[in-house]
Structures are given as C-alpha cells and as structure tokens.
C-alpha cells in the first residue's frame with residue numbers, strides 16, 4: 001500500500017546523517033514497512049534530543065540514541081498515522097520523554113489506535129500525549145529552538161517543525177509531491193494553503209520529509225507541481 005503521496009521524480013537518494021551546523025546533528029532512520037523517516041535532532045553540546053515520527057522498529061531508534069548517549073526530551077508526531085507513531089511507547093517508557101502533537105490530531109490518533117488494535121497491538125501501545133502544541137509554539141531541544149507550523153491537509157493536526165535552517169515536514173510536503181488528502185480528516189484545500197505557508201520560508205531551508213529523500217524549499221518552489229496551486 002502506498003500510504004503517502006506519489007513521488008514524481010525517478011531516483012531517490014536516502015537521507016544521510018550529517019552535522020548541519022556546529023551545534024546540531026540530524027539523523028534520519030528509516031523505519032517500518034512504509035519506510036518512514038524517523039528524524040532525530042540533537043543538540044551536540046547538551047546531548048538533548050527530539051525524536052520525530054518514531055513509526056516502528058524501536059530497536060533501531062534506541063540503538064542510535066544509546067550509542068550516542070542522547071537524552072530524548074521529546075517524541076514529536078508530525079501527525080498520528082500509524083507509520084509515524086508505533087514505536088512511541090517503547091521510547092517513552094525507556095527515556096521518559098514527553099509525547100508532543102497538535103491538539104487537532106486527537107481523532108487521527110484514536111483512529112490509529114483502533115486500527116492497530118485490530119492488528120494485535122494493545123491500547124497501552126498508544127500513550128496519551130504529554131503536550132499539545134499549536135501554530136507558533138516553540139520546542140526547545142537543549143539550546144536549539146524550533147517553531148511549530150500547523151499545516152493541516154494531510155490530517156487536521158499535521159505540523160511541521162522549523163528552525164536552524166531545517167524543516168521537518170512529515171507527510172505534508174515531499175520532494176516533488178505532497179501528502180495525500182483522501183484519508184479520513186484529509187482536506188486538499190487546507191493542504192494547498194499549508195504548502196503556501198511553507199513557500200514563505202527561506203529558500204535555502206533543508207527539508208526533511210516523512211518518506212523518501214530530502215530536498216530544499218527553493219527546489220520545491222521551482223519544481224513541485226503542488227506548490228503554488230490555487
């Protein structure tokens with residue numbers, strides 16, 4: 001099942017871990033059957049970290065965290081589809097990190113819980129969020145600050161995280177494509193409006209997508225057929 005937007009480009013380059021600036025490391029770990037990019041942002045000085053979209057394969061995520069002596073403070077959901085949340089319980093229990101999502105994502109998270117329980121998951125596998133965020137809220141990861149951008153469309157409570165030259169988009173924006181809007185809670189008009197918000201960010205912003213390879217805002221403005229649609 002293709003769970004996210006159709007990519008329009010042919011060759012995919014997987015995102016690689018590298019140091020973006022002196023104070024920050026970003027790692028992208030591919031997890032689960034749908035190859036979700038679980039993004040881990042770390043303040044190199046304090047080792048505080050934010051784990052974004054832990055969709056599955058908790059052992060892969062914890063191996064990276066433990067090998068680098070990180071201290072996850074937050075587990076953030078760009079949205080609550082199952083391929084972005086299913087390893088959250090293990091991380092929360094092991095590191096006592098707080099789960100963060102947008103308040104408009106409650107229904108999506110409930111739907112995910114029901115779906116996954118029909119597959120054999122337990123209710124406890126979907127712990128309640130510790131913090132609900134809104135557009136404009138700031139998430140602090142050590143000394144690094146990131147702004148929450150509410151980008152409804154793929155789901156009502158989809159968010160992107162922006163700061164330090166980086167944008168994490170979940171399933172809102174992909175390289176050459178955008179998130180599908182035909183799932184429950186999806187809304188094409190809202191998605192296009194959200195993409196217009198992202199077009200106002202600096203062109204050099206590095207974009208880490210929820211699936212497939214990363215990109216840059218100015219490349220998407222120039223080539224993505226969804227950017228700028230009325």
Ligand SMILES: [Fe+2]
Nearest residue numbers: 079081154171
């Ligand atoms: Fe999704």
